[in-house]
Amino acid sequence: MKINRAAATAALAVSLAVGLAGSAMADDTGVSYAYNRQSAVDWAEQHAQDAEPFPASCTWFVTNALWAGGLPQDAGWNAAGSHGHLQPRPGTPSATAAQPLLDYLSARYPYTKPVGMDFTANAVPQAEPGDIVAYDWEGDGTIDHLALVVDIAPGQYPEVAEWGTDGTNPTRYVKRGWTYSEKDPGWLQSKHPYVKAWLWHVDTTYLPSF
Numbered sequence: 001m002k003i004n005r006a007a008a009t010a011a012l013a014v015s016l017a018v019g020l021a022g023s024a025m026a027d028d029t030g031v032s033y034a035y036n037r038q039s040a041v042d043w044a045e046q047h048a049q050d051a052e053p054f055p056a057s058c059t060w061f062v063t064n065a066l067w068a069g070g071l072p073q074d075a076g077w078n079a080a081g082s083h084g085h086l087q088p089r090p091g092t093p094s095a096t097a098a099q100p101l102l103d104y105l106s107a108r109y110p111y112t113k114p115v116g117m118d119f120t121a122n123a124v125p126q127a128e129p130g131d132i133v134a135y136d137w138e139g140d141g142t143i144d145h146l147a148l149v150v151d152i153a154p155g156q157y158p159e160v161a162e163w164g165t166d167g168t169n170p171t172r173y174v175k176r177g178w179t180y181s182e183k184d185p186g187w188l189q190s191k192h193p194y195v196k197a198w199l200w201h202v203d204t205t206y207l208p209s210f
Contacts, residue, residue: 033070033204037130040069044148044161048174061163062132062146063095069130071204077104098143102134102200111203116196119179119189123156124199132200133160133178139194149199150175158199 044065067073073080079091089096094104105112114134115126127149135145147160158178164171176182181191189195 032206033072035066035071035130035202035204036069037128037202040065040130040148041150041161043068044150045174048161048163049172050163057096058146058162058164059098059101060090060096061161062148063091063101065130065148066202076108077101098134098146101146102132102143105200105202109202109204109206111205112200114198114200117178117199119187119195119197122177122179124158124178125156126201127152127156127158127199128201131158131202133158134198134200135188136196137192137194139196147173147178149178153177 044061047061047064063077067079077092077094079095092100094100102114115124117124117133129149129151131149133147133149134143135147136142137144145162145164147162147164149158150161151159153159159175160173160178161175162171162173164173171183173182178197179188180186181188184191
């Protein structure tokens with residue numbers, strides 16, 4: 001799901017501030033949450049073939065894996081309620097839209113930052129199971145899709161699980177190479193010649209901003 005980045009970032013800043021003020025993470029000594037990568041991977045592999053709860057739900061898939069790994073919900077990122085009018089979606093925008101989730105994670109956990117991925121090399125030495133791969137299909141600066149790293153194949157080649165859509169056809173991969181489409185089949189860059197991707201290495205160390 002794409003969303004206006006400026007509006008989403010402004011809304012996120014407000015909700016994140018409220019969340020920090022009302023949670024244990026408001027402690028000015030800082031709080032770091034343990035991230036159980038294996039639990040996140042287990043959830044992703046167990047639910048990758050589930051029927052999607054609504055279209056374009058790749059971010060909801062990643063969000064639920066992160067929650068399964070122990071990252072806590074708060075006012076800025078949760079499953080309560082819904083948002084949107086024409087097509088309501090569960091929880092906050094950061095739970096279901098790619099860029100707001102990435103913005104939330106980098107604001108909440110400042111050591112969680114993107115690392116560019118090289119489609120010609122395939123290897124991503126920094127990747128670990130439980131990390132996130134963010135795709136920009138057109139190379140226009142808009143994050144279009146998220147997937148969760150579930151394994152590292154020989155050659156430091158991340159493999160991902162995901163929910164996604166291609167027009168009216170859903171894709172539900174338990175595992176695929178991050179540069180490869182099992183559905184087409186073929187290399188992603190053959191279908192998306194301008195594709196770019198970033199690894200978001202999840203680091204749940206929290207640094208207080210006050």
